[in-house]
Amino acid sequence: MSISSNTKIKNWILGLLSKILRIMPQKFIAKMALRIIFRNSLNDVNHEIYQKDFKHLTLKVNLNLAGVKAYQIFERTKYTKKIGEFLDDADITLSIPDTSLIWDLLSGKISGFDQGRDENNNFCVFVKKQVCTAFFKKEDGKTPELLNFPEFGVIGRAKNALNLFSLPPFTGAKMEQEKIKQDDNIATLIKSMLKNSDRTSDEEYKKRFHNKVIKVNWDITGILAYQIFEENKYSYEFGKHIEDADVKLVFSDKDQVKSFLGGVYNNGNPDYNVRYKGMMLDNGSFPINVKIPLLIVYSKDPIFSPFILSRIPFIRNIVHVEGTDPTQYGAYIPVNESVAHENMLVPFVVFEHFINKASAIAYTDCPCRVHFDCKNHDHELGCMYMGDDVKKMHFFLGKSLRLATKEEALERVRMALEDGLIPIIGRAQGEAKGHNIEDTGHFLASCFCCTCCCINGKVLANGSAGMISIYQRIEGIEVSLDPTKCKGCGTCLEVCVFHGKTEIENGKAVIDQDCCLGCGRCVSACPNDALSIKITDSKFIDNLIGRVEAVVDVEPVVNVE
Ligand code: SF4
Ligand code: SF4
Ligand code: SF4
Numbered sequence: 001m002s003i004s005s006n007t008k009i010k011n012w013i014l015g016l017l018s019k020i021l022r023i024m025p026q027k028f029i030a031k032m033a034l035r036i037i038f039r040n041s042l043n044d045v046n047h048e049i050y051q052k053d054f055k056h057l058t059l060k061v062n063l064n065l066a067g068v069k070a071y072q073i074f075e076r077t078k079y080t081k082k083i084g085e086f087l088d089d090a091d092i093t094l095s096i097p098d099t100s101l102i103w104d105l106l107s108g109k110i111s112g113f114d115q116g117r118d119e120n121n122n123f124c125v126f127v128k129k130q131v132c133t134a135f136f137k138k139e140d141g142k143t144p145e146l147l148n149f150p151e152f153g154v155i156g157r158a159k160n161a162l163n164l165f166s167l168p169p170f171t172g173a174k175m176e177q178e179k180i181k182q183d184d185n186i187a188t189l190i191k192s193m194l195k196n197s198d199r200t201s202d203e204e205y206k207k208r209f210h211n212k213v214i215k216v217n218w219d220i221t222g223i224l225a226y227q228i229f230e231e232n233k234y235s236y237e238f239g240k241h242i243e244d245a246d247v248k249l250v251f252s253d254k255d256q257v258k259s260f261l262g263g264v265y266n267n268g269n270p271d272y273n274v275r276y277k278g279m280m281l282d283n284g285s286f287p288i289n290v291k292i293p294l295l296i297v298y299s300k301d302p303i304f305s306p307f308i309l310s311r312i313p314f315i316r317n318i319v320h321v322e323g324t325d326p327t328q329y330g331a332y333i334p335v336n337e338s339v340a341h342e343n344m345l346v347p348f349v350v351f352e353h354f355i356n357k358a359s360a361i362a363y364t365d366c367p368c369r370v371h372f373d374c375k376n377h378d379h380e381l382g383c384m385y386m387g388d389d390v391k392k393m394h395f396f397l398g399k400s401l402r403l404a405t406k407e408e409a410l411e412r413v414r415m416a417l418e419d420g421l422i423p424i425i426g427r428a429q430g431e432a433k434g435h436n437i438e439d440t441g442h443f444l445a446s447c448f449c450c451t452c453c454c455i456n457g458k459v460l461a462n463g464s465a466g467m468i469s470i471y472q473r474i475e476g477i478e479v480s481l482d483p484t485k486c487k488g489c490g491t492c493l494e495v496c497v498f499h500g501k502t503e504i505e506n507g508k509a510v511i512d513q514d515c516c517l518g519c520g521r522c523v524s525a526c527p528n529d530a531l532s533i534k535i536t537d538s539k540f541i542d543n544l545i546g547r548v549e550a551v552v553d554v555e556p557v558v559n560v561e
Pocket of ligand 2: 481485486487488489490491492493508509525526527528529530531
């Protein structure tokens with residue numbers, strides 16, 4: 001039997017279980033889910049990525065699934081787990097409050113994740129669920145300005161996206177959860193919602209609907225209704241649609257209808273720190289999603305990095321951090337003077353090659369340094385992109401992204417090297433995705449990274465080996481240690497954001513050649529000159545350029561008609 005049919009059967013069973021278990025007690029469901037997580041984690045221990053992920057790290061994880069305690073300890077050659085207890089010295093505690101979501105998760109039904117912090121600053125993973133779809137009336141081909149709609153609160157307007165926020169004094173249309181749970185009749189619930197939406201006596205409502213009329217059609221699992229909101233008037237009818245509505249809202253999932261009408265997704269509910277959010281699709285429809293907390297992470301380490309979660313087997317399997325992708329490649333280029341080419345720093349030689357060939361170049365401020373308000377490096381020396389796909393990027397006022405000439409681009413590389421930033425170059429398709437464009441193989445991404453703020457460094461230091469496999473050491477460069485000079489001071493460990501070393505063993509540093517990315521940072525930092533980076537293959541620059549050009553082409557695309 002093929003792997004894909006095996007996966008299909010597994011997903012089908014999990015999907016079926018998910019349906020059955022929705023009616024079972026939460027604690028029972030939690031225990032079942034924990035057993036599946038444990039068994040899958042055990043299968044993973046011999047996996048190449050597991051071996052790498054826990055080569056230098058022992059991770060102790062407490063799990064809290066809807067109040068059921070458990071723990072897992074991941075070590076290089078060992079895996080320990082138990083249901084019913086917490087570890088006193090766990091590194092992190094993962095809490096999954098809603099067991100219905102874990103089944104959706106394990107059966108692969110949830111594909112979109114979001115991240116953020118809760119009100120206590122704990123890291124949270126959210127899942128997006130589609131509540132309904134809005135279809136807006138076209139106004140000269142533009143998105144209509146829809147405001148002050150009681151069920152959603154204010155609908156604010158951004159460029160091509162709408163954010164829907166719930167308003168705090170949002171009681172009129174909200175129905176009692178208990179009543180909704182008991183009443184399975186959607187038609188009754190809709191009628192009640194229509195009646196309860198009258199807020200014409202509310203001053204806030206009057207202000208928002210001053211000189212405005214909003215007409216809304218509802219299609220709730222096939223049941224029609226409409227509402228008209230005006231400053232001093234509210235009207236509705238059950239069983240019908242109105243001509244010329246500003247928006248039609250279509251709900252197809254009964255569970256979502258109940259949650260929506262019950263106010264479960266409103267801001268006021270402490271369990272659901274959610275926002276209505278969506279993007280207008282080309283066909284004019286606007287899927288409205290809700291963000292629901294799936295996983296809350298409690299860490300005793302104040303600088304806990306969420307990327308560490310990608311090493312935990314059950315999470316790694318869900319987010320598919322599975323290792324090498326031949327279509328992607330990235331390398332750090334050492335700025336160390338000992339790795340020079342005809343008296344020029346290697347990064348300059350490499351960048352010059354690509355800049356001279358590139359059909360288009362754009363650069364941007366460094367989002368990481370801007371975000372962390374970096375005090376050590378220039379905020380403006382951020383990422384640079386080259387190739388035809390750059391022409392599709394969204395350049396608009398107020399954004400730091402701008403097109404550059406070859407001279408400007410080279411000057412920028414010079415400035416970045418002078419600032420002590422370490423360049424990274426290659427093809428990472430996530431970069432194009434992050435800019436909302438398609439990478440057609442003509443999008444070379446490069447960044448100038450620092451040790452303090454760089455998100456790439458944090459990913460490389462904490463992420464799963466599968467997640468970081470896109471980054472490889474340049475072939476033909478070697479980092480080595482002279483043990484006679486090493487005093488075991490540990491400075492090199494501190495500067496190596498990529499965790500290239502194991503630890504100090506017998507008073508000496510040890511370079512883990514499997515993990516070292518050859519950035520050369522430790523070489524410059526060693527106070528005893530014990531580390532060196534040297535060229536072992538004089539063709540290493542050609543090799544690097546060849547590796548990059550095998551996955552990305554920056555030259556103009558010639559269309560053959
Ligand atoms: S990855 Fe590095 S260079 Fe790129 S934006 Fe972040 S800090 Fe800046
Ligand atoms: S910084 Fe130099 S001396 Fe200190 S541990 Fe590392 S290699 Fe040894
Ligand atoms: S060991 Fe040195 S050269 Fe290797 S990744 Fe770490 S800092 Fe860079």
